[in-house]
Amino acid sequence: MKKHRNRIVALVVLVAVATVAFLVLSRKPEPAKPARESHLSASAIAVSVEPASVDTVRDSIAVVGLVEAWRDVDIHAETTGIVRAVCSEVGQKKMAAQALLKVDDEVAASALRKARVNRELAKRDFERFASLQKEGAVPVSSFEAMRLKLEDAEADLVTARRHFDDTTLKAPFAGVVTSRLVEVGDLVQPGMKVANMVDLSKVKIISSIPEKQVAAIIEGMPVQVMTDVWPGKAFRAKVLSISAKSSRDHTYRVESVMDNPRETPLRAGMFARTAFVGSSSRQALLIPRRALTGSIANPEVFVITGGKARLRKIVAGGEYGIRIEVLRGLAAGEQVVVAGQSDLDDGATVTVSKGEEQR
DSSP states (O other), X not given: OHHHHHHHHHHHHHHHHHHXXXXXXXXXXXXXXXXXXXXXXXXXXXXXXXXXXXXXXXXXXXXXXXXEEEEEEEEEOOSOEEEEEEOOOTTOEEOTTOXXXXXXXXXXXXXXXXXXXXXXXXXXXXXXXXXXXXXXXXOHHHHHHHHHHHHHHHHHHHHHHHHHHTTEEEOSSSEEEEEEOOOTTOEEOTTOEEEEEEEEEEEEEEEEEETTTGGGOOTTOEEEEEOTTXXXXXXXXXXXXXOSSOOXXXXXXXXXXXXXXXXXXXXXTOEEEEEEEEEEEEEEEEEEGGGOSSOSSSXXXXXXXXXXXXXXXOEEEEEETTXXXXXXXXXXXXXXXXXXXXXXXXXXXXXXXXXXXXX
8 A cells, every 4th residue: 555655756756847848948938138249239349441452473482581781790809908088988979080089198198298209200301311322421231221221210100099099989880889898997998898789771681592493592682671660661771692501490591681770770689571572473362461360370360241241361471561461361352351350259240441452
């Protein structure tokens, strides 16, 4: 009897569970509306766009280079003495032959005066013996001795003048002082480094080209130079020299040179992206580089479709100035977002303004 009662209880519980499950499953849940979506429907995000366009390009080799000064010189002392005056500061521009610092010149000045006196005495003796020798009053050997004495005095004067001039260290060229290692009162010795100067009227771009591509580089070849310091600005350089010997990583040092623009100057030590432009041309689909939201290794762009921004993966090719080639993922004429991407999510509602296309 007890066993029969347990069966009835179990059956009742099973029916109750089945009923509850049926009621839960038969209810249709209301779709949740994300807060982001409702917010976007209320206010669209303003963006600037530019079309993907087909243009003629020249194949190029793009590498990262390093900016170096046209001339970079360490300045060394050429005499011994105490620094009496400093005429230069770090960052100061100097013209060629302008004084950088002054070393005590008392001894050198005294030696120079003595050399001038000795040279004047030797000159007078020589002229006197020359007149006597013409009259036959002195032998030729005595005249030759006076001539040699004059030459010796003139050589001493040149040496004394050089030692005196060495007490003033001068700029070897027009440039900028980048370091000064001595102060007033310091003792300097010949060969001691006291300052550094660079000439930035021109700059060299040092690039390392892989051995498989170096054969395509020739002297005088045009080079496009870009840097993050001046975004959107493309500079023009040309290949100055190509190393005949590779480094340990099988790359060759290539130096390019360009005039340093006053409005957007480059400084030594900056990184730069260099593109060595070839001679052959072809058609390519291009978009502004600033349209990318990801890296070159994983590029993505926002494409405007029906008033909404759709995030799309693309396959990027080479860089051509401020534009980049699209190998796959876009069609010509499609509008890509070039400003305002930071506020966008995939599917966001946008209002579009036409961007300025930079080529």
